Amino acid sequence: MLKKTIKYVDFDGNERSEEYRFHLSKSELMEMELSTSGGMERMVNRIVNARDAKSLVKIFKEIILKSYGELSDDGKFFIKVKDGHRLADDFAQTEAYSELFMELTTNEEAAAEFINGIVPANLREQIQSRG
Numbered sequence: 001m002l003k004k005t006i007k008y009v010d011f012d013g014n015e016r017s018e019e020y021r022f023h024l025s026k027s028e029l030m031e032m033e034l035s036t037s038g039g040m041e042r043m044v045n046r047i048v049n050a051r052d053a054k055s056l057v058k059i060f061k062e063i064i065l066k067s068y069g070e071l072s073d074d075g076k077f078f079i080k081v082k083d084g085h086r087l088a089d090d091f092a093q094t095e096a097y098s099e100l101f102m103e104l105t106t107n108e109e110a111a112a113e114f115i116n117g118i119v120p121a122n123l124r125e126q127i128q129s130r131g
Contacts, residue, residue: 001071001078002117008095018096022067022118023078029119032066060104060111065092067118 001023010016024032033039038046043059046052065088069080080087091097104111 002067002114004100004114004117006096006099008099010095016096020091020096020100021069021071021078022064022114023069024063024067024118024120025078026120028066057105060101063115063118064088064097064100064104 001021003019003021005017005019007015007017036043068088068091069078070082070087071078104114
């Protein structure tokens with residue numbers, strides 16, 4: 001799970017600095033991998049190599065919103081849907097989302113750090129040991 005502090009100016013002109021959480025479970029990652037022709041890594045590499053900004057933006061938006069959620073008070077659950085409502089839909093309407101989106105689409109280092117942060121630690125270790 002990634003805890004990220006995002007600084008932004010809200011719609012009333014107030015400067016804010018708030019902590020947000022992002023996480024993709026192994027099952028969510030597997031679903032994304034299996035539902036993408038050739039797998040996610042291969043698709044992202046094709047898009048980057050082709051300089052297809054439109055597709056890359058779409059992928060970042062999907063990853064940000066798919067990984068956004070709130071940690072339960074007892075730490076057992078990473079909540080993404082509450083009362084039938086996807087929490088990411090609210091987040092997408094904030095300036096915090098806009099700041100994060102701009103950072104990830106313009107800064108390769110920040111994008112890599114974000115992606116590494118949302119992947120479960122034990123899965124990240126497995127991937128790094130293969131590479």
